[in-house]
Amino acid sequence: MTITSFPIWFVDVVGSVLMIVFSFISVGYCLQLKNKAPTDIIINYLLWVCVALAVFAISRSAGHLLKQIFLLIDRRDLWTAIQPFSGAVNTFTFIVVASVTLFFERTWAIYGTILKDRQALQNAHEELLYLNQNLEQLVEKRTEALVISEQKYRRIFEVSKDMILVTRTDGRIVNLNPAGEQLVGITAAGDGNLEGRFFQSFLSHPEDWNVISRHIEDHGFISSAEFDLILEGDARRRVLLSGSLSRNPSDEGETIHFLIKDIEQRRLMQKQMAQADKLASIGELSSGIAHEINNPLGIILGYTQLLLRSEPPHSDRFSDLKTIEKHVKSCKAIVEDLLNFARTSSPQKENLDIHVVISEVIGFVRHHSNLENIQIETVFAPDLPLVLMDEKKIKQVLINLLMNAIHAVGRNGTITITTGLNESASRIAVEVSDTGHGIEQENLLRIFDPFFTTKPTGEGTGLGLSVSYGIIKGHGGNITVKSEPGRGAAFTIALPTTAPLSGR
Amino acid sequence: MGKRSRYIIAVMSFLGILLIGSPALATQGHAGIEGVWVHQFAHIFFLFSMGLLIFWLRQAGLVKEPGWRYIQYAALFFILWNADAFLVHLLDEQMLAVTVTQVRPWHVRLDAAGGREWVALLYYMVKLDHLLCVPAMACLMLGLRHMLQESHRSRPDEESRR
Numbered sequence: 001m002t003i004t005s006f007p008i009w010f011v012d013v014v015g016s017v018l019m020i021v022f023s024f025i026s027v028g029y030c031l032q033l034k035n036k037a038p039t040d041i042i043i044n045y046l047l048w049v050c051v052a053l054a055v056f057a058i059s060r061s062a063g064h065l066l067k068q069i070f071l072l073i074d075r076r077d078l079w080t081a082i083q084p085f086s087g088a089v090n091t092f093t094f095i096v097v098a099s100v101t102l103f104f105e106r107t108w109a110i111y112g113t114i115l116k117d118r119q120a121l122q123n124a125h126e127e128l129l130y131l132n133q134n135l136e137q138l139v140e141k142r143t144e145a146l147v148i149s150e151q152k153y154r155r156i157f158e159v160s161k162d163m164i165l166v167t168r169t170d171g172r173i174v175n176l177n178p179a180g181e182q183l184v185g186i187t188a189a190g191d192g193n194l195e196g197r198f199f200q201s202f203l204s205h206p207e208d209w210n211v212i213s214r215h216i217e218d219h220g221f222i223s224s225a226e227f228d229l230i231l232e233g234d235a236r237r238r239v240l241l242s243g244s245l246s247r248n249p250s251d252e253g254e255t256i257h258f259l260i261k262d263i264e265q266r267r268l269m270q271k272q273m274a275q276a277d278k279l280a281s282i283g284e285l286s287s288g289i290a291h292e293i294n295n296p297l298g299i300i301l302g303y304t305q306l307l308l309r310s311e312p313p314h315s316d317r318f319s320d321l322k323t324i325e326k327h328v329k330s331c332k333a334i335v336e337d338l339l340n341f342a343r344t345s346s347p348q349k350e351n352l353d354i355h356v357v358i359s360e361v362i363g364f365v366r367h368h369s370n371l372e373n374i375q376i377e378t379v380f381a382p383d384l385p386l387v388l389m390d391e392k393k394i395k396q397v398l399i400n401l402l403m404n405a406i407h408a409v410g411r412n413g414t415i416t417i418t419t420g421l422n423e424s425a426s427r428i429a430v431e432v433s434d435t436g437h438g439i440e441q442e443n444l445l446r447i448f449d450p451f452f453t454t455k456p457t458g459e460g461t462g463l464g465l466s467v468s469y470g471i472i473k474g475h476g477g478n479i480t481v482k483s484e485p486g487r488g489a490a491f492t493i494a495l496p497t498t499a500p501l502s503g504r
Numbered sequence: 505m506g507k508r509s510r511y512i513i514a515v516m517s518f519l520g521i522l523l524i525g526s527p528a529l530a531t532q533g534h535a536g537i538e539g540v541w542v543h544q545f546a547h548i549f550f551l552f553s554m555g556l557l558i559f560w561l562r563q564a565g566l567v568k569e570p571g572w573r574y575i576q577y578a579a580l581f582f583i584l585w586n587a588d589a590f591l592v593h594l595l596d597e598q599m600l601a602v603t604v605t606q607v608r609p610w611h612v613r614l615d616a617a618g619g620r621e622w623v624a625l626l627y628y629m630v631k632l633d634h635l636l637c638v639p640a641m642a643c644l645m646l647g648l649r650h651m652l653q654e655s656h657r658s659r660p661d662e663e664s665r666r
Contacts, residue, residue: 001613001614001621001624001625002607002611002612002613002614003611003612003613003614003628004610004611004612005606005610005611005612006610007632008628008631008632009610011632011634011635012634014634015633015634015635015637015638016634018634018638018641018642019634019637019638019641022638022641022642022644022645023641023645025645026641026644026645026648029645029648029649029651029652030648032652033648033651033652033655036655037655046575046648049644050644050648053641053644057641084539087539087543088539090543090546091542091543091546092546094546094547094549094550095546095549095550097550097553098546098549098550098552098553098554099553101553101554101556101557102553102556104557104560105556105560108560108564
């Protein structure tokens with residue numbers, strides 16, 4: 001086929017010129033880029049490629065132009081001489097471009113890592129520089145923060161109302177806060193030295209320490225466990241103990257941090273509430289029974305007294321009926337006591353001076369009992385306010401308490417009646433204490449129960465204290481007992497005062 | 505025949521070839537068609553490297569930037585150009601498939617071996633290889649220009665940040 005060669009010639013010539021121009025412009029751009037970032041490996045790669053392509057463009061395009069010129073002037077021989085050299089340069093430039101491209105990716109990856117490391121080093125350097133320049137200030141700031149923190153936690157330690165204790169794992173006390181010292185009775189003036197003391201020595205049962213330490217060893221902590229502490233004078237105090245092992249060992253080993261809360265008051269209150277509940281239930285039951293029995297007893301007593309009228313005195317039948325009358329009266333007295341305990345009858349209250357009432361009761365008791373070697377002492381607080389009370393019932397309570405005290409002291413002893421005022425609670429207190437044999441611990445909880453008595457059969461009904469309890473509760477007051485075997489007993493009555501301490 | 509005997513025979517044969525053969529020259533000659541082969545290999549190497557470049561650019565996500573996108577197009581045109589040039593060399597210098605004769609000014613006659621006119625037409629078309637390598641070079645240039653402009657733009661930003 002015959003075809004025009006002009007397009008080939010045109011494309012060849014124009015293309016060759018453009019190749020040279022574009023490649024050199026590219027090299028120029030690359031050089032500018034390299035000036036901006038001389039160490040940038042990517043720019044270096046592009047520069048290599050552009051230079052190789054520029055060489056290729058010169059070699060090939062100049063070759064092509066020369067070829068056209070030589071062919072036009074009919075000097076093919078010159079072209080034949082140059083052609084191999086041009087071709088070899090072209091081949092070489094291809095290989096250069098291909099080679100740098102092949103290594104480009106690997107170099108790029110390494111360069112990326114280097115850049116990342118350089119950035120990290122730069123950051124570290126900047127940080128070090130900052131620390132170096134501001135070290136003094138930073139240390140000062142940190143120290144200040146530490147002092148504030150120390151003060152904050154020291155304050156918590158010092159002012160806490162609960163006991164905070166730090167011990168070694170063997171129980172050796174490291175630190176104890178003032179509340180703790182106060183609780184266990186360690187004073188700076190006294191045995192304030194905690195050196196070498198062990199926490200287990202403050203436990204009422206030292207073997208409890210094994211339970212505590214084993215639990216902490218197994219679980220790393222102990223939470224809200226109840227134990228008894230021994231206080232000064234062998235008193236015991238119920239506490240709620242929580243503690244945890246400090247996993248951050250100091251130079252001297254691990255420590256256990258305890259928080260110990262005194263729950264004695266709460267426990268006593270719970271006990272009292274349980275007791276009050278129990279007595280209220282018994283009272284309800286008793287009043288039900290008493291009402292049911294009271295009516296038949298009234299009928300029996302009435303018919304007995306009717307029969308007695310028609311019987312001649314000194315007859316056997318009269319004597320029998322008298323016996324029935326006596327026992328029925330006795331039963332009625334018990335039933336009335338039960339009703340008093342259950343507070344079914346409303347008291348006839350009036351404002352009275354408790355000291356006058358106490359004095360009258362003491363006089364009555366002295367008159368009716370043999371008190372040869374028994375001292376009754378009174379310690380009356382001055383200016384006690386008047387108390388709204390049912391005189392008869394309060395007297396009954398005081399008589400009950402005094403008679404019990406007399407019975408407890410036996411032949412020799414002292415009974416003390418002390419009065420006092422608790423202004424904050426607006427209550428007066430009357431304490432009847434004796435130097436008698438005291439009350440056993442197990443009996444203390446049952447002492448206000450109806451029909452509970454430690455007296456021999458026939459000597460007491462066991463209703464005296466129950467009735468007293470009912471009467472005091474009926475007055476909105478409270479009656480408590482404290483006793484230790486061999487050290488006597490003390491009953492305390494608390495009664496509300498009449499409006500704002502103004503009796504006199 | 506034992507394994508050991510076969511081994512001895514093989515070694516002896518190899519030594520025989522080395523010692524009995526005609527004297528060899530110390531260096532190999534590179535005249536003739538060998539130059540074309542080397543050039544063709546270079547084209548294939550170039551083509552392959554451009555293919556890899558496209559792959560890496562795409563893998564690294566660089567083609568999202570206009571500068572690198574142009575360089576990707578440049579690599580694509582270079583691939584096409586290498587294929588074109590390879591074909592020209594094959595037809596022209598290895599297969600001697602086409603004979604070119606000047607019949608009058610600006611006109612040539614293309615005679616394909618075996619009278620296959622399509623080969624002559626293909627030869628004519630692939631001879632216009634600058635239509636591929638010039639766009640390749642232009643794309644490379646544009647890509648670099650973009651990168652340069654980008655660096656001009658980012659430089660004041662960096663300075664303002666400082």
